Amino acid sequence: MLRFANPKKFLDLSGALLPWLWLGAIGLMGWGLYAALFATPADYQQGDSVRIMYIHVPSAWMASFIYGFMFIASVVGLVWKHPLADTAAKEAAPIGACFTAACLITGSLWGKPTWGTYWIWDARLTSVLVLFFLYLGYMGVWAAIEDRAKAARAAAILCVVGVINIPIIRFSVEWWDTLHQGPSVVRFENGKLAPSIDPSMLWPLLAVAVGCTLLFFALLFVRMRTDIARRRIRTLMTMKAAA
Amino acid sequence: MVAGVEVTGEGLSCRRGDRLLFTDLSLNARPGTLTAIVGPNGSGKTSLLRMIAGLLKPEAGTLTLSTGGVADEEPATLLCYLGHHDALKAQMTARENLEFAARWQGAVRDPDEALARLGMTRQADLPVGYFSAGQRRRTAFARCWMVGRPVWLLDEPTSALDSAGRAAVIDLIGAHVADGGTVIAATHETLIAGAAELRVA
Amino acid sequence: MVAGVEVTGEGLSCRRGDRLLFTDLSLNARPGTLTAIVGPNGSGKTSLLRMIAGLLKPEAGTLTLSTGGVADEEPATLLCYLGHHDALKAQMTARENLEFAARWQGAVRDPDEALARLGMTRQADLPVGYFSAGQRRRTAFARCWMVGRPVWLLDEPTSALDSAGRAAVIDLIGAHVADGGTVIAATHETLIAGAAELRVA
Amino acid sequence: MSAFLALVRRDLLLSFRIGGGPFLGLAFFLTVTAMLPLGVGAKLNLLGEAAAGFLWVAAALASLLSLDRLFQADAEDGSLDQLALGALPLEFAVLAKAIAHWLTTGLPLTLAAPVLALMLNMPEAGYATLTLSLLIGSPVFSLAGAIGAALTAGLRRGGLLLSLLVLPLFVPVVVFGAGAVSAAINGFEPGAAFLFLGAVSLFSLVLGPVAGAAALRIHLS
C-alpha cells in the first residue's frame, strides 16, 4: 500500500491502468445494458419496467460500495496520515453521491408502476436518502474548511462515524417490514450462496455491476489526477508569489 | 518553589490560512525567567503562545517542555494560558468561575485568596457579566495565579487594567519568576525591566 | 470642519445593581477638545460613556448635546461609540463590516480609505474572525473614523494596539479635535498631552 | 430605506455564513418530514390527514428554537449598541431583523410546503391553502417572536421565558392555520381562517417592532 504513497508512483500506475479501466467499463456496461434492454425477456408481472433493475440494483450496490471505499480510505488517512488516501476519499464522494442519486431516481421511477407511488417512507428508501445526505454532508465538510489537512481529518471522522448507516441499509428490509424487495439476487440456501434469479437476467446484471465498478475507478483516478495537478499548480503559484 | 520547567522551541514556523506568519523561530525560556514576545499587530504573538500551549500545531519545528532536562509527557498539565479572551462565564460569579477552574485544572491556591490578591474581593459574588473590562481581566489573571502551574503563558496580561491592577499583576509575575517559574508573555509594553525579548516579526 | 457639538452633563449619577457608581458628576466637553475620563477599574468610565451615548439612563441629572448653543433633538445621530467590544461580525470581512456600518449609521468617508488609514488594507477581505486582537481594534476604530460624526465616545481606543496602531489612532483623534470635533475617551493612559481629565471616582 | 435593507442583508448574510441560511430551514423541515413517517409508522392515510398540523407545528418550533439567538449575538458582541446609534429608530432594526429571520425560517417552509405535503401524502385539495396560509401566517412567528426575543436578550432564564412568552401568541396561529387546511381538504371555504391569520399578521407587523424595540431599550440600559 505505502509503495504507492508518493503521487509520482500513483500517477504512473493510474496512467497505465486508466485505458484498461475505460475499456472494461464501456465493454461490460455496453454488453450488459444491451442484453438487459433487448435480449432478456420482460417480467411476467412487471412487464418492461423490470428493465430499470439493471440500472437500479448496480447503482444501489455502488452507493454502498463507494461509501465502504471511502471508509477504508478515511481510516488509512486518519491512522497513517496518508495524503493520497485523503484525496481518494474526497474524490470518491461526488461519484458516490451520483450513484446514490441514480439509485433514488431509478427506484422511484420503478416505484410508480409497481407500488403505485413514487415515494414512500419505507425504511430502505429512507436509509438510502439518508446515505445521500451523508454524502452531501461529507462533501460539505470538505467545502467548509479551507485548510486542507484539517478538512481531511474532519471529513474522515465524519465518514468513519457514518459508516453505521451501511449495515442499516443492508438489513433495513429484514428489520422493518417494508414494501421493498428483500435480497433476491443471491441468497443463502442450505448454507451455500445460490443465485435466485434466472441466469439470463443474472449475467447482464453482474456485467453492469462490474462495469460500474470499473467506471468508478476510472472516474476516481481521473479526479485524483486532476486534484494532484491542481494542487501542484497552487504550490507553484504561491512559490512564485513568495519569490 | 515550583518545579522548574524549561520551554524550548526549535525551527518553529506557523501558517495561518495560506500565509506563513513566521519561520524558523527558536526560543528557549528557562525556569526563573520572563520572556516577552514582541512584534506588531498580527505578527503572530498570540499564535506562538497557543503553539507553546499545544493548542496550535506548528507547521514545522519542535516544541518541548522539560523538567530538569527530561522532556515531559503531558505538557498540557504543566502550563496555564491566559488568552485575549478571558474564558469567563458571564452567568457565573467570579468565585464560581474560579472554583470550576480549580476543579478542572487543579489548583495550588485558594480562589478567594486569588481574587483578593487582585482586589476583587468585593465583586467575588457578582456574576461576571456585570464586570467592567478591567475586573474581568483581573479575574482571569487570578485564575492563572490560583491554578499555579509552573509555566505561565500570558497574552497581554495587563490590557484594560488600571495602575493598581497592573502593579498587582506585575508583582505576581515577578514573584512567580523569582520562585523558579517560567513566564512567557506577549505584550506591547514593558512588564518587567530586564525581561528577555523574543521578536516574532 | 465638522459641526461643533458641545456635550454637557449636570448632576449626573449612575447606579448599577444596588451600587451608586458616581453621584453629582458634571461634565462639559466643548468642540475641539479631547476629554479623558480617568479612574480605577470598575469606577464607572464605561458607564459614563454609555450614558452620554444614550445607551444608559442616568439615575439623576441631565445630559445635553448642543450645536451652537441649541440642544439637539436626536443626539444618537451626532455621535459614534467605540466600546470595549468591537461590535464586528466574525463571519464578515473587515470591508463588509464597514460597509454595513456606512449604510446603517451613514458615513462621510470611504471604508477602504478608513481601513488604509489604520494599516488594514491587506486584511480588508479577510473575515474578522481570523483577525488578531489588534487588527480587530483597528477595524473598529476605522469604523468610527469612517462614520465621522462630530462626537466620538471612545472606550480604551488603544487597547491591544502596537505602537504603529497607537500612533495612527492618536493621530486621527488629534486631527478630529483640530477639526472642531468633540472627543471623550475613557483610558488608562495618556492619549494626547494637554487633554482635560475628568475623574469618575 | 437603504439602511433598513442593509440590515436585512447583513442578517441574511450572517445566517448564510453561519448556518446556511434558508437551506438550514429547509433541511430542518426535510428532517421532520423524513423522521415523522418513520416514527409514526407508514400508515399513509393517517399521516396525510395530520400533515398540515405537523407542518404548522414544525414551523412554530423551528422559529421558536432559533428565536433566542435573534438579538443575543448582537448583544454579546456590542453590535446592539451600534444598531441603537443608527440613522433609523430601533423599531426598524427590530423589523429588519424579524424579516431576515422570516426569510430564513418561514419562507423556505412556505415554498417547500407543497413538496413536503406530497411527501407526507396530504390530500391534494389542501396544497394551495397550505401554502397560502403559511405565507400569511408564518410571519407572525418571526414578528411576535421578536418581542419575546427582545425581552429575554441577555436575561437569565431567557430561553424558558421566551417559550412561555411567545407560546400564547403562536398557538392561535397554528390552530387557525392547520384549521384552514383541513377545511379546504374537507371541501369547506377557509376564508374566515385566512382573515384571522391576516389580521394577526398585520397586528404583529406593528406590535412586534414597537414592543420589541421598547424591550431592547430596557435591556440596553
Add this chain to the structure above:
Amino acid sequence: MSAFLALVRRDLLLSFRIGGGPFLGLAFFLTVTAMLPLGVGAKLNLLGEAAAGFLWVAAALASLLSLDRLFQADAEDGSLDQLALGALPLEFAVLAKAIAHWLTTGLPLTLAAPVLALMLNMPEAGYATLTLSLLIGSPVFSLAGAIGAALTAGLRRGGLLLSLLVLPLFVPVVVFGAGAVSAAINGFEPGAAFLFLGAVSLFSLVLGPVAGAAALRIHLS
C-alpha cells in the same frame, strides 16, 4: 472524577441560568404536545396511535436544535482552550458536556413521557415501554450529536452541516424507539428493539466522546 463532575455541574448551572435548564426542555415538549392536538384537530384515536412517534421525533428535534450551541459558546469566549488544558483528556470534557446536554433535553422528556403520552391519548399499554425506550435511546441524541456539534463548531454553514451530519445517526434510533412502543401497544415483545437501542447507546457512549474530541482538536489548531 471530581473534575468531570465539576464540568457537568458547570454546564447544568449555565443551562439553568441561561435557559431554565431542564424546564426549558419540559416547556418545549409541553408546547409540542399542546400544539399537536390543536393542529391535527382533535381526532383523538388518530393521535394516540401516532403519539410515540411524535414524542420520539420531538426528542430528536429538541436535541438537534440545541446541539449547535454545545461547543460554540465555549469556543467563542475562550473556555474551550481552558477545557483543553485541564487535568483530564478532552474526551472527558466532551462526555461531560454531552451528559449535561442529555440531562436538560433527554431526561426531562423521559420523565414527562407518561404525562405527555396521556395528553396525546396513547394506549396505556405503551407507557412503560415509551419511558424505558426513551431512557435507553435518548442519550444517543446527545452523545452522537456531540460529534456533529464538534465537527461543525465555528464552521461556516455549521448549522446546516450539523443537521445533515446527525440526521443519519438519529433516524435509526427514532425508528426503533417508536417501533418498540407500537410493538408494546399491539401486544408484542419490544425486546429486540431495546437491545438495538441499548447497543447504539453504548456504542455512542464510546464513539461520541472519542470522535468528538478528535474533531474539537482539529478546530483548536
